Structure formats: C-alpha cells, structure tokens
Amino acid sequence: xxxxxxxxxxxxxxxxxxxxxxxxxxxxxxxxxxxxxxxxxxxxxxxxxxxxxxxxxxxxxxxxxxxxxxxxxxxxxxxxxxxxxxxxxxxxxxxxxxxxxxxxxxxxxxxxxxxxxxxxxxxxxxxxxxxxxxxxxxxxxxxxxxxxxxxxxxxxxxxxxxxxxxxxxxxxxxxxxxxxxxxxxxxxxxxxxxxxxxxxxxxxxxxxxxxxxxxxxxxxxxxxxxxxxxxxxxxxxxxxxxxxxxxxxxxxxxxxxxxxxxxxxxxxxxxxxxxxxxxxxxxxxxxxxxxxxxxxxxxxxxxxxxxxxxxxxxxxxxxxxxxxxxxxxxxxxxxxxxxxxxxxxxxxxxxxxxxxxxxxxxxxxxxxxxxxxxxxxxxxxxxxxxxxxxxxxxxxxxxxxxxxxxxx
Amino acid sequence: xxxxxxxxxxxxxxxxxxxxxxxxxxxxxxxxxxxxxxxxxxxxxxxxxxxxxxxxxxxxxxxxxxxxxxxxxxxxxxxxxxxxxxxxxxxxxxxxxxxxxxxxxxxxxxxxxxxxxxxxxxxxxxxxxxxxxxxxxxxxxxxxxxxxxxxxxxxxxxxxxxxxxxxxxxxxxxxxxxxxxxxxxxxxxxxxxxxxxxxxxxxxxxxxxxxxxxxxxxxxxxxxxxxxxxxxxxxxxxxxxxxxxxxxxxxxxxxxxxxxxxxxxxxxxxxxxxxxxxxxxxxxxxxxxxxxxxxxxxxxxxxxxxxxxxxxxxxxxxxxxxxxxxxxxxxxxxxxxxxxxxxxxxxxxxxxxxxxxxxxxxxxxxxxxxxxxxxxxxxxxxxxxxxxxxxxxxxxxxxxxxxxxxxx
DNA sequence: TCATATAGTTCAAGCAATGAACTAAAGCTT
DNA sequence: AAGCTTTAGTTCATTGCTTGAACTATATGA
Numbered sequence: 001x002x003x004x005x006x007x008x009x010x011x012x013x014x015x016x017x018x019x020x021x022x023x024x025x026x027x028x029x030x031x032x033x034x035x036x037x038x039x040x041x042x043x044x045x046x047x048x049x050x051x052x053x054x055x056x057x058x059x060x061x062x063x064x065x066x067x068x069x070x071x072x073x074x075x076x077x078x079x080x081x082x083x084x085x086x087x088x089x090x091x092x093x094x095x096x097x098x099x100x101x102x103x104x105x106x107x108x109x110x111x112x113x114x115x116x117x118x119x120x121x122x123x124x125x126x127x128x129x130x131x132x133x134x135x136x137x138x139x140x141x142x143x144x145x146x147x148x149x150x151x152x153x154x155x156x157x158x159x160x161x162x163x164x165x166x167x168x169x170x171x172x173x174x175x176x177x178x179x180x181x182x183x184x185x186x187x188x189x190x191x192x193x194x195x196x197x198x199x200x201x202x203x204x205x206x207x208x209x210x211x212x213x214x215x216x217x218x219x220x221x222x223x224x225x226x227x228x229x230x231x232x233x234x235x236x237x238x239x240x241x242x243x244x245x246x247x248x249x250x251x252x253x254x255x256x257x258x259x260x261x262x263x264x265x266x267x268x269x270x271x272x273x274x275x276x277x278x279x280x281x282x283x284x285x286x287x288x289x290x291x292x293x294x295x296x297x298x299x300x301x302x303x304x305x306x307x308x309x310x311x312x313x314x315x316x317x318x319x320x321x322x323x324x325x326x327x328x329x330x331x332x333x334x335x336x337x338x339x340x341x342x343x344x345x346x347x348x349x350x351x352x353x354x355x356x357x358x359x360x361x362x363x364x365x366x367x368x369x370x371x372x373x374x375x376x377x378x379x380x381x382x383x384x385x386x387x388x389x390x391x392x393x394x395x396x397x398x399x400x401x402x403x404x405x406x407x408x
Numbered sequence: 409x410x411x412x413x414x415x416x417x418x419x420x421x422x423x424x425x426x427x428x429x430x431x432x433x434x435x436x437x438x439x440x441x442x443x444x445x446x447x448x449x450x451x452x453x454x455x456x457x458x459x460x461x462x463x464x465x466x467x468x469x470x471x472x473x474x475x476x477x478x479x480x481x482x483x484x485x486x487x488x489x490x491x492x493x494x495x496x497x498x499x500x501x502x503x504x505x506x507x508x509x510x511x512x513x514x515x516x517x518x519x520x521x522x523x524x525x526x527x528x529x530x531x532x533x534x535x536x537x538x539x540x541x542x543x544x545x546x547x548x549x550x551x552x553x554x555x556x557x558x559x560x561x562x563x564x565x566x567x568x569x570x571x572x573x574x575x576x577x578x579x580x581x582x583x584x585x586x587x588x589x590x591x592x593x594x595x596x597x598x599x600x601x602x603x604x605x606x607x608x609x610x611x612x613x614x615x616x617x618x619x620x621x622x623x624x625x626x627x628x629x630x631x632x633x634x635x636x637x638x639x640x641x642x643x644x645x646x647x648x649x650x651x652x653x654x655x656x657x658x659x660x661x662x663x664x665x666x667x668x669x670x671x672x673x674x675x676x677x678x679x680x681x682x683x684x685x686x687x688x689x690x691x692x693x694x695x696x697x698x699x700x701x702x703x704x705x706x707x708x709x710x711x712x713x714x715x716x717x718x719x720x721x722x723x724x725x726x727x728x729x730x731x732x733x734x735x736x737x738x739x740x741x742x743x744x745x746x747x748x749x750x751x752x753x754x755x756x757x758x759x760x761x762x763x764x765x766x767x768x769x770x771x772x773x774x775x776x777x778x779x780x781x782x783x784x785x786x787x788x789x790x791x792x793x794x795x796x797x798x799x800x801x802x803x804x805x806x807x808x809x810x811x812x813x814x815x816x
Numbered sequence: 817t818c819a820t821a822t823a824g825t826t827c828a829a830g831c832a833a834t835g836a837a838c839t840a841a842a843g844c845t846t
Numbered sequence: 847a848a849g850c851t852t853t854a855g856t857t858c859a860t861t862g863c864t865t866g867a868a869c870t871a872t873a874t875g876a
Contacts, residue, residue: 016434016460016462016466017434017437017863017864018831018863019430019830019831019832019833019863019864020831020832020864021425021430021433022425022426022427022430022831022832022833022863023831023832023833025425025429026424026425026832026833029424029425044853044854044855045854045855046853046854052424053423053424054424054833054834055833055834055835056854056855056856057833057834057855057856057857057858058424058832058833058834059855060855060856061832061833077841079842080842080853080854081842081843081852081853082842082843082844082851082853083841083842083843083851083852083854084841084842084843084852084853084854084855085841085842085853086853086854087854087855224657225657239745241656246746247747248649248746248747248748249632249633249649249650249747249748249749250747250749251747252747253745253746253747254745254747255744255747256744256745258744259744260669260737260740260741260775261671263669263670263737263775270777271777271778272740272774272775272776272777273775274775329668329671330741332680333738333742333745334741334745336663336664336665336666336667337647337661337662337663337664337667337741337742337745337746338656338661338745338746339655339656339657339658339659339660339661339662339663340656340657341658366680366681367668367671367680367681367682368666368680369678369679369680370679424833425833426832426833426862427831427832427833427861427862427863427864428833428862428863430832430862430863430864431862431863434863434864452822452823453823454822454823454824462864462865463865463866464823464824464825465824465826465864465866466864467824468824468825469863469864485873486823487873487874488821488822488823488873489821489822489873489874490821490822490873490874490875491822491873491874492821492822492824492872492873492874493822493823493872493873494822494823494824495823495824
C-alpha cells in the first residue's frame with residue numbers, strides 16, 4: 001500500500017503549523033515553477049498557475065511577493081496565440097550568489113546568478129598546504145570583496161554564498177573538523193566575514209559534496225540518484241538521492257575513499273587499513289606507476305601520468321587498472337549500503353576514465369552483478385570548478401526552497 | 409549557517425499547499441504529542457497545548473477530530489493541584505494494527521495496539537522453503553482472520569497491517585522481487601486480501617528493515633541513528649537515520665550482507681564475490697565450524713553451535729571469530745558510506761555476540777578507527793519477533809503521522 | 817463562603833487559498 | 847473598422863484554519 005505524501009507536512013513533532021507556512025510553501029512552489037520553465041521561456045502567471053495547480057488569483061498574489069523580494073522580474077509580453085498576451089516572468093538576473101573554494105593549490109570565487117549562470121569567476125593560485133587558516137581566509141576574503149564589487153559594478157547584488165573545503169565539515173557550526181591536505185583540525189571559521197551584510201550569510205560544504213551537487217545540476221541525463229566519486233589527493237564522494245544530498249546523521253556520508261577494498265592492505269592517513277584511497281588516491285597511483293609524486297605541482301604529475309598511459313607504459317597502466325578494480329570493489333559495497341545504481345567519476349578519475357573504465361566495470365560485475373548498468377558509470381559533466389559552482393548552486397537551491405527568507 | 413527547517417514544507421514542486429494541510433499537520437502533531445507522554449500519563453488538552461505550542465483553542469478542536477476518528481479517548485480526570493482538573497487523553501486502546509511475517513520456518517501474526525502493546529501473537533510453524541506463494545499466503549490469511557476475530561471478541565478493531573518478508577521488496581507495488589530462501593522471484597501479493605475492509609490496508613516490508621524499526625521503538629538508549637544487522641540464513645540490515653528508516657532510492661538500502669569483505673573470497677548466492685554473507689551467514693558459519701547444517705531445523709544447528717562454543721571447541725570458535733572480523737570490515741565500510749556510528753546486532757549475531765564481540769571490535773578499530781565507540785556496538789533489544797512487531801509498529805507510525813486518513 | 821488557579825469553550829479577527837465575476841488586451845471574422 | 851472570441855490578470859465574497867481574548871466550569875485553600 002502506498003502512503004500518499006501530504007502536500008504540506010509537519011517537521012515531526014516540533015513546531016505547530018500555521019497558515020503562514022502554507023504561504024511560504026506556495027511561495028517556493030511558484031518560484032520553483034518559474035525557475036523550471038525552459039531557459040528563456042518566461043512563463044506568464046497563467047502558465048505558472050497551470051503548472052503548479054494553484055489558482056490564478058493565488059499565483060498573482062504570490063508573484064507580487066516574489067517581485068517585492070526582488071527574486072523575479074517581469075519581462076516583456078508573451079503572446080499565447082489568440083487572447084491577451086501574458087506578462088513574462090523570470091528569475092531576477094541582477095540577484096546572485098557567491099561560490100567560494102579553498103583547495104590545496106588555490107582559492108577561488110565565483111558569482112552565479114539565480115539561473116545558475118556563472119557571471120564572474122576568479123581563481124588565485126596559492127599554496128595552502130599546511131598553512132594556518134587565518135591567512136588563507138584573509139586572502140579569500142580579499143578575493144571575495146574584489147569579485148563582489150565587480151559584480152556590483154554590473155548591477156548584480158550578491159545575496160549569500162557557499163564555501164567548499166577539502167575536508168570533513170560541520171556545516172551547522174561553521175567548523176572544519178579535519179582537512180588533512182590543508183593541515184587543518186577543528187578550525188572554526190568566521191564565514192559571515194567573507195560576505196558582510198549578505199542577507200543569506202555563507203554556508204559551508206565539503207568539497208566532494210558540493211561537486212556532487214554541481215553534478216546534479218548539470219547532468220545531461222537529468223539523473224537524480226547517483227554517487228559522485230571525487231578523485232583528488234584524497235578520494236571523496238557525495239551521494240545524491242532524490243535530487244538531495246544525502247549527508248548522514250553527522251553530515252559525513254559518502255566517504256567512499258575509506259571503504260575497505262583490501263583487508264590485507266596498507267595503512268591509510270585516516271588511521272584505517274586497506275582503504276580505497278591507499279590504492280586509488282593520486283599519490284598512491286603516482287607511486288604505484290613509478291612516478292615521483294611532485295607535491296609542488298600535482299597537475300604536472302598528472303599530465304606526466306597521462307602521457308605515460310598514452311604511451312602504454314606497463315607500470316602506469318597496471319597501476320591505474322589496479323585503482324579501477326579497487327574502485328569497483330568500493331562502489332560495489334557502497335551500492336549495497338545505499339542502494340544506488342549510478343556512478344559519476346570526477347576529479348582524476350574523470351581524466352583516467354579511458355584506462356579505468358574496463359577494470360572498473362569488470363570489478364563491478366564481479367562484486368555487485370546487476371547493480372550498475374555500464375551506461376550508469378559516467379564521467380563528470382562539471383570540470384574542476386565543480387566544488388566552486390556546487391556550493392553556489394546549493395545556496396541558490398536553499399533560497400529557492402525558502403524564498404520567504406528574503407523579506408517577502 | 410544553519411537553514412531553519414520550516415514547520416510546514418512543500419513536497420518539492422508537486423502539489424500546492426492549502427490550509428487543510430495545516431490542519432493535517434497539526435492533527436499529527438497533537439496525536440504524536442499525546443502518544444509521547446510517558447505511558448499512563450494521560451495528558452490534558454492544556455498539557456498538550458503547552459507541549460505542542462498550539463493554543464488551547466486549537467488543541468480543543470483538533471482533539472475533537474481525533475476523538476471522532478476513534479484514535480484517542482477521554483479517560484477520567486487529571487487533577488493538576490490547584491485549579492480545575494483536566495480531562496485525560498490517551499490513545500484509544502481498542503484500536504490496533506496487525507503485524508504479520510512470512511519466514512522460512514513459520515508464519516506469524518500479532519495484534520498491536522496504538523501504544524505498541526502486543527495484545528495477541530500467534531506463530532504457526534510451517535516449512536515455506538521453496539513453497540509456491542499462493543498456499544503460504546492462504547495460510548497467512550487464515551491465521552490473520554483467526555487473530556483478527558479474536559481481537560474483535562475483545563472489542564479491538566484492526567485498522568491495518570504490515571507484512572514482513574525475508575527478501576527484497578517493492579512496497580509501492582506490493583511485490584516481492586526476490587526472496588532466495590523462500591524461492592520467490594517477482595511475486596505480486598494481494599495484500600489487502602489479508603485484512604479485508606481494513607481502512608489502512610496492508611503494507612509490505614523487508615524483514616531486516618522491519619526489525620530495525622522494532623529496534624528503534626524498543627531501544628533502551630533511545631538511539632535514533634543506527635545500523636541494524638540481522639543475521640539469519642542470509643545477512644540483512646536496516647539503516648535508521650533520524651528515527652527514520654533509510655531505504656535508498658529503490659528501497660533496498662542496508663544490504664549489509666553483500667558488502668565485499670574479501671575480494672578473493674568465494675561466490676555468493678547474489679552472484680557477487682566475497683560478500684559478508686559468504687563468511688557470516690548461518691550456513692557459512694555452520695560449515696566453517698565443521699557442523700553439518702541441518703536445513704530442516706536451523707535452530708537445532710544453532711544450539712549445537714552454541715554448545716560447541718561454550719565447550720570452546722577450536723573449529724567453531726575460529727569460525728565465529730572469522731565471522732566477527734568480516735562483520736567488522738563490512739561495518740567499517742558501511743560507516744564510511746552512510747556515516748553511522750552505532751550498530752545493533754540482531755538474529756544469530758545477537759546469540760553469538762559473546763564470541764563475536766572481541767574480533768568485531770578489533771576489526772572495527774583496524775578498519776574504521778574512531779568511528780564506532782565500543783559501547784555503540786550493542787545487542788538487539790527485540791528478540792525473534794522483531795520483524796513481526798516492527799512491521800506493525802511502522803504501520804502505527806505512519807498512521808500517527810497522517811491521522812487524517814481515518815475519516816477525520 | 818469566597819478568592820484563586822487551572823481547564824476548557826466560545827467568538828471575533830487575521831490570513832491563506834478558492835472560485836466566480838470582472839476588466840484588459842490581444843487575434844480573428846465579417 | 848466594428849464586433850466576436852480567447853486568453854491574462856484582478857477583485858471580491860466565501861471557506862477553513864489558527865489565534866488571542868473573553869468567558870464558563872471546576873477544582874483547592876483560606
């Protein structure tokens with residue numbers, strides 16, 4: 001028997017529902033409906049009413065609130081054929097959100113409008129390895145100020161932002177628990193200092209999770225359930241289920257890099273044994289391939305590896321094949337635990353896919369037959385900027401889901 | 409930055425919210441509040457108002473609906489000290505739900521009132537191994553009729569039911585996808601025939617998932633996030649996060665039995681290789697222990713094993729230790745994927761816990777250090793009847809969350 | 817007996833969605 | 847060009863919900 005999902009549901013025992021909640025819910029419904037029309041369509045109020053199931057009267061009133069909040073704007077006319085033309089509605093192009101990222105080799109910031117279009121993007125190289133967090137954040141704040149003001153010059157207001165960090169985070173407390181490659185442990189961040197006065201503040205994300213969310217937005221196949229595997233220095237992951245990031249009770253789900261792939265394997269930086277990361281992390285692949293990992297320039301090491309692979313050098317090829325098989329084992333186990341049937345390869349796994357794919361599929365077939373169809377093992381659609389854009393996208397999405405937070 | 413959870417939220421783009429949704433939400437809030445008062449307390453309307461944050465006026469009106477629906481009843485007076493005594497409210501003890509289970513060796517049914525108290529429970533031994541499903545269901549239907557009418561004689565009305573089955577299910581389509589030990593593949597069930605005319609119908613559950621839900625209800629530590637591992641002929645599991653069963657996109661999450669624990673291991677009935685089940689399933693342990701698995705009476709085999717363990721016979725001891733270590737590997741991987749930090753051992757794992765515990769903890773420490781504290785590895789609080797009671801409990805819970813389904 | 821305190825109900829008010837009636841603005845017909 | 851048809855959007859009375867204040871009911875304590 002199927003339980004019908006109520007259109008409006010309580011939080012599960014906490015606060016009483018009021019009629020105001022209905023309005024908030026419908027505000028999000030209308031805004032989401034406008035956003036989901038094909039780009040450039042600019043639906044009329046009547047079309048929104050038809051799409052949402054609300055009456056024209058309700059939509060008119062809700063649209064008024066959204067206009068007041070500056071989230072949408074009216075744009076030209078929209079002839080329907082016979083009758084009176086509708087007034088087009090679209091997301092306000094002068095409202096935006098800032099994505100930010102701190103990574104090992106760089107910091108970056110981007111301004112993304114509500115439709116997801118990247119208006120500005122700046123990357124600043126910076127060696128953050130084992131750097132204290134204060135100067136890194138100061139540099140990022142400076143970058144944010146610059147980017148924000150150049151958005152302001154174009155008439156674009158930044159409403160809020162998201163910051164992606166390569167490590168375990170506690171988003172609720174704005175705290176980085178561990179970021180091994182930055183050398184950070186239990187670092188509290190003053191996020192709001194990055195975007196002073198921004199009405200939505202700044203949210204904190206794990207890098208792989210943010211990248212998974214970016215992937216969700218850009219997927220050509222429109223997949224809403226997948227496991228994103230991010231191959232960086234470490235191996236991270238993000239689980240998307242029902243178009244939502246699945247974070248687990250403490251917010252650290254999807255740590256694919258530390259699934260056990262070889263009980264007799266080597267030690268891992270996490271303290272564990274035989275983790276995927278010890279076989280498929282960048283440094284592990286470099287050393288197994290017989291390359292000296294150039295910690296100063298990882299991208300140089302990576303291009304050396306790719307060249308060696310193209311030259312079919314046996315050492316690198318078998319190293320990558322081994323990584324592929326191990327990745328298959330990890331994904332097989334993950335599939336069983338969270339019941340996911342689709343994988344997106346990101347980071348260096350995307351670059352290595354041509355050599356990785358065959359052993360990976362073979363391994364998946366051996367350890368989890370029938371779980372993943374081969375066409376469900378795909379390469380990331382977003383590039384390096386995944387974490388950057390994903391953190392912005394996530395902030396946009398949470399705004400779309402609760403537009404009343406903007407004064408309305 | 410923390411996103412405040414709205415008290416009433418939309419479904420995510422589907423139906424518009426109406427004022428009626430607010431009432432439905434608050435109806436559930438009031439009912440839940442009454443249920444969560446300590447047993448025997450019988451709160452007054454005023455106490456419910458205080459607990460929920462609703463006004464006395466609203467609570468009065470909502471309580472009236474719940475009384476009409478027969479979900480609660482007024483009971484005696486409730487002196488508060490000084491002023492006018494309140495009228496006690498409690499869950500209606502004459503409304504109940506039926507839990508049902510089909511397993512390898514038996515079928516069973518139980519009537520459970522809305523507080524979770526078991527009123528009637530009947531187990532009927534029956535060898536369902538490789539039996540066609542029709543006669544099994546006919547026998548269960550007969551059992552259900554008997555139990556239901558004997559509840560009726562006590563004035564108890566059965567509102568709906570849940571059926572737990574040892575296999576992969578598709579609850580939405582009332583379909584058993586595979587139940588290896590029953591020999592069922594893609595079996596469609598006519599669930600409503602089990603409880604004709606019951607207003608809530610009959611829901612379908614996976615056995616381990618249902619047991620996990622029973623565990624949730626009975627946990628002495630009140631844990632709301634844990635992984636329940638059910639050791640039966642197969643090894644199943646149920647993941648509880650935030651007091652909700654986590655089912656994954658297709659409803660089959662928590663298949664802990666098929667996590668890879670030994671890439672070089674043997675074949676599994678699932679088609680995979682080196683699954684936990686091939687080391688820690690009942691038959692695997694029996695054979696590794698040097699005991700002949702008596703497929704006719706698994707409980708006999710189990711008591712033989714327990715005796716051998718008590719006698720410290722080396723074969724059985726090492727077999728169980730090996731199972732414990734493998735279980736540790738699987739749980740380490742699962743912890744990384746879903747970020748869970750607490751494990752409940754059920755089924756034969758509960759019986760074997762004294763011998764299993766040390767190698768399990770050692771293995772967890774080796775493969776996922778810091779993830780599980782030793783006191784977070786506990787033994788199931790519900791016994792064999794977990795799946796039976798869990799399926800009933802889940803139906804009760806879904807009723808509590810949507811009481812408007814009952815005519816109100 | 818009366819004051820006080822608490823429980824529960826009644827009722828006017830506010831807010832949200834609704835549906836019907838109405839106004840606005842186009843294309844099409846003759 | 848005038849009028850008909852069609853569609854967009856607004857206005858307004860109605861309904862349903864929660865709320866808060868006023869009110870009634872019923873206990874304890876002085």
